[in-house]
Amino acid sequence: MRCVIFDLDGTLADTSADLIASANYCFNALGYGDVLDPIKDASTAFHGGRAMLNLGFGRVKPDFDQTDIDTQYPVLLQAYGDAINVHTKLYDGAVEAIEGLKSAGYAVGVCTNKPSGLAENLLQKLGVRDLFASMIGADTLPVRKPDPAPYEAAVEQAGGTLAMSYLVGDTITDRKTAAAAGVPCALVTFGPDGEAVRALKPEALLSSYADLARVTKELIG
Incomplete structure (x- = not known):
């Protein structure tokens, strides 16, 4: 998948x-x-x-x-x-775009370097935990990103196939994780580093969640 x-x-x-x-x-x-x-x-x-x-x-x-x-x-x-959810907001269009992926038959999951308890809590408070079939945090395994193991575990837990997967992230850590796992990486340009992530030479740039379906099609079909 x-x-x-x-x-x-x-x-x-x-x-x-x-x-x-x-x-x-x-x-x-x-x-x-x-x-x-x-x-x-x-x-x-x-x-x-x-x-x-x-x-x-x-x-x-x-x-x-x-x-x-x-x-x-x-x-x-x-x-x-x-006080995990006082100012935190999902990026515009994220929920709709991810629901679109799921409707199109893609598995989706989360791989973060946030401690898993905090990540689970935040996703619940944001009302989106049920969107994701996997959630791997910093302490789920003995290693964390950019080691590829957490990413690979997130794919497996979601029911996906590693060779038909990719990572959406925002930092050099995500870029290195994808490279270590041998999969493509799309970096968002609406994060704090903005267009500077272009210098990391990811396989794709995501300027808006409105582009997620197109980027996904280009990277893994």
């Missing part, structure tokens, strides 16, 4: 503001105030909690070390889990 696997943050939904807020919760508790900007630092948000903490500590505590990150990371996750 032909199969399309989607990244979550920055691909299906703009989660950046809620992610940044969770990091700022940590910095506020430490007395630094709001260190990160929800707009200017949106791109870093999609590289995960540790990336946000590294960026923030670099601004307010130049001598920070890994202990600072390790101490605050679970605090960040808790804060994010408590």
Whole structure:
């Protein structure tokens, strides 16, 4: 079965503001105030909690070390889990486009580097969990993207065929994951990195979910 696997943050939904807020919760508790900007630092948000903490500590505590990150990371996750869907929105047209794929006989799933519990919670709150036949998170397997195993597991769990699948994502991590799995990759240009993803030379660019059916047909038939 032909199969399309989607990244979550920055691909299906703009989660950046809620992610940044969770990091700022940590910095506020430490007395630094709001260190990160929800707009200017949106791109870093999609590289995960540790990336946000590294960026923030670099601004307010130049001598920070890994202990600072390790101490605050679970605090960040808790804060994010408590307010996971305050500002988060699905990208325009995502639901309709994915429903169209399913109606056309494609299997669909999610492969994300967000911890699986948080990913499941967010998809439920957004009302779209039932759209996806698979959901593989950062901690579902011992490895995470860009290792190809999570992607391969997402395809298998969805009932798809690896050789007839592709990954929709928004970062170099997704590009590397697809390459490692030997499948095409479509990168969205409406994420935080915008047209800059063109430099990663994906097999396709997705400027709008209105183009998903066409891109899918071009990549896997």
